[in-house]
Amino acid sequence: MNWLESPQQRAYRTYWLIAVVGMVPALFIHPFFGRWPDFLLDGAYLAATALGWWLARRLAPRPAITLHLVLGFLLVTWYIAQPESLPSRFDFREEAYVALVAPTLLGLSAVWGVWGFALALLMGFSRLQNSTLPEQLSAGYVLAFVALVGLVIHYGLRRLEEAHENLANAALQDPLTHLGNRRVLEADFVRLQALAKRAGVPLLLTLWDLDDLKGVNDGQGHVAGDAYIRDFAQALRLNVREGDGLYRLGGDEFCGLHLGLFEGSSVSLRVRAVFPNVSVGWSEALGTLEETLAQADRHLYAEKASKRPIKLPKLPS
Known part of the structure; x- marks a missing residue:
């Protein structure tokens, strides 16, 4: 059945x-x-x-x-x-x-x-x-x-x-943001990857991570944290191309699939102009979903590391 x-x-x-x-x-x-x-x-x-x-x-x-x-x-x-x-x-x-x-x-x-x-x-x-x-x-x-x-x-x-x-x-939608969930991402990735190969165009995966969700939750409460997540989802939805796939993977992590896009800097600039407190990594979808996510994740955390303030050692008094 x-x-x-x-x-x-x-x-x-x-x-x-x-x-x-x-x-x-x-x-x-x-x-x-x-x-x-x-x-x-x-x-x-x-x-x-x-x-x-x-x-x-x-x-x-x-x-x-x-x-x-x-x-x-x-x-x-x-x-x-x-x-x-x-x-x-x-x-x-x-x-x-x-x-x-x-x-x-x-x-x-x-x-x-x-x-x-x-x-x-x-x-x-x-x-x-x-x-x-x-x-x-x-x-x-x-x-x-x-x-x-x-x-x-x-x-x-x-x-x-x-x-x-x-x-x-x-079952297929994130209840907070109404974006697709991981199950939808897995299905769309296979479908769009096959379409990209047939059309001879790239498929780009972008990975997004909110910079200070924990600080918002701790300082203002989880209601404010939920609003923070929804605000980013709306910024993402309004600043990508029509037809791009958008997904919330959980917590403060989001993902996008962009058919025919070679790199993610243009998308990143548009989204950050509205919502600056986010880090992003991307990778062309050449392998499996897990491999592509891992590559985008490395790019993402390299960017997050570059944003961290340098902690100077305490000078003796």
Whole structure:
């Protein structure tokens, strides 16, 4: 199972599985009691299912499912009206109609929400088979309830989709700065490195370290320290090129990926013009991520060492 797959994607995949499994009762009943309308229905439904599945893989899934549902509804209403169909011969047309149309109404409501619910009611009530009002009301109540269940499923899936998106963002995003985290950096590094090789351009990795985060935390508190980190993240975001990858690796350490950039001095000057209290190192991404980070780290700490004030020895009094 793909755990990154969204609830909606899983629901679409489950729909086609149910659409195929729904044919199983017919395979057991029609060989013994069926006539030409029954076998024609089976063949047409299988063709509609194959067409819908093919369209869902190549186009958007919702229109493909809607087409399958509408074709299924038309096939059912045609089938019920045939005098040689199984429900007509055994006199359970109303019950068969409700049983066969209910999945269509459920699906339309689940896929399209309120609009699907309204369409489902219109379709379902327009082809009720029994002529007496009480039995029409009884069948209509069942169909309306099924469409309402589909509406509940629709909004339940929407809530699950929102929760899934929030969890995915939390797993791939630094919560304080909303930059990518180490997991995103690892994926982007491989992708951009391959793109750089194909395009024949360099990929530069920059490594940033705030100069005095500990002093801010100790002197002003961690709330001020968090604001200090967010301020730098904003300065970094506004002063790199659009499309450059930005990541927080943890604490006061940040990273950037810059496709087509040969060296980092231009980026460094722009960022430091806004946020001067930062050290930076960079390296061209010629090896693995770990090797590139290590090279940039050596450059970074050489710069930090050059900033440290020289401590003079105490003179004897």
